[in-house]
Amino acid sequence: MLPSCPVPSNPAPIAxxxxxxxxxxxxxxxxxxxxxxxxAWIDELKIAADYGISRTPLREALKVLAVEGLVxxxxxxxxxxxxxxxxxxxQIYHLLALLEADAAGHVAxxxxxxxxxxxxxxxxxxxxxxGQPEAFFAANEAFHLRLLQLADNPWRLHLVExxxxxxxxxxxxxxxxxxxxxxxxxxxxxxxxxLHAHQGPQAAQLMHAHFTNGLAAATAGAAPSA
Numbered sequence: 001m002l003p004s005c006p007v008p009s010n011p012a013p014i015a016x017x018x019x020x021x022x023x024x025x026x027x028x029x030x031x032x033x034x035x036x037x038x039x040a041w042i043d044e045l046k047i048a049a050d051y052g053i054s055r056t057p058l059r060e061a062l063k064v065l066a067v068e069g070l071v072x073x074x075x076x077x078x079x080x081x082x083x084x085x086x087x088x089x090x091q092i093y094h095l096l097a098l099l100e101a102d103a104a105g106h107v108a109x110x111x112x113x114x115x116x117x118x119x120x121x122x123x124x125x126x127x128x129x130x131g132q133p134e135a136f137f138a139a140n141e142a143f144h145l146r147l148l149q150l151a152d153n154p155w156r157l158h159l160v161e162x163x164x165x166x167x168x169x170x171x172x173x174x175x176x177x178x179x180x181x182x183x184x185x186x187x188x189x190x191x192x193x194x195l196h197a198h199q200g201p202q203a204a205q206l207m208h209a210h211f212t213n214g215l216a217a218a219t220a221g222a223a224p225s226a
Contacts, residue, residue, distance in 0.1 A: 019053065020060035020064065024060075024061035027061055028065060039080060039083040041078060042071065042080060042081065062079045084169050089215070093212075094215075097212060098208075100148065101204040101207040105203050107151050108200040109198060111150055116196055118150075122139070125139045125142075130182070170218060183213060187213065191210065
């Protein structure tokens with residue numbers, strides 16, 4: 001029998017949220033909203049003054065974002081918002097295609113009627129956001145996230161969430177290309193049909209093609225270092 005772990009007689013209370021975590025969340029939002037552009041130098045003195053904090057929690061927050069890949073630390077030069085190269089974009093799309101195609105195949109084979117109805121409702125929201133790139137982007141992300149949650153693999157979900165954070169740094173996101181939203185919608189319609197028909201291999205193939213087409217749009221005309 002394994003020994004039990006002793007419990008302290010007066011355990012210290014768990015802090016709700018460390019200051020550096022709040023700072024990291026705020027910086028993350030600024031990066032995603034393009035208030036801090038990819039490649040931009042992060043002025044620690046200015047940000048600390050703007051936030052009304054010392055540089056200590058700011059530096060801890062920057063370490064968190066560096067681990068996530070959103071910030072790049074350069075020796076004797078400070079912190080910069082990570083800038084995606086064309087190679088970075090291709091490699092991330094490749095991984096997303098594999099992971100999300102596998103998830104789509106699983107959901108098509110195992111999802112309940114209620115779960116498919118939930119995905120359909122998210123797809124219907126996508127249809128309504130046609131012509132609104134920013135709103136479509138958010139609805140599209142919600143659809144993909146819910147599909148991954150229904151695939152019931154927390155490890156895959158965690159990997160994809162991290163990869164999708166990096167994709168938000170991409171200056172050439174496919175959904176902002178002319179005509180790509182209409183193409184993406186058509187691909188989603190085909191995917192939904194395969195999901196409703198419980199066609200696992202077909203759903204996986206369609207999801208993989210969805211990312212392949214997205215990569216082609218994202219990298220079309222992009223410079224090698226973009």
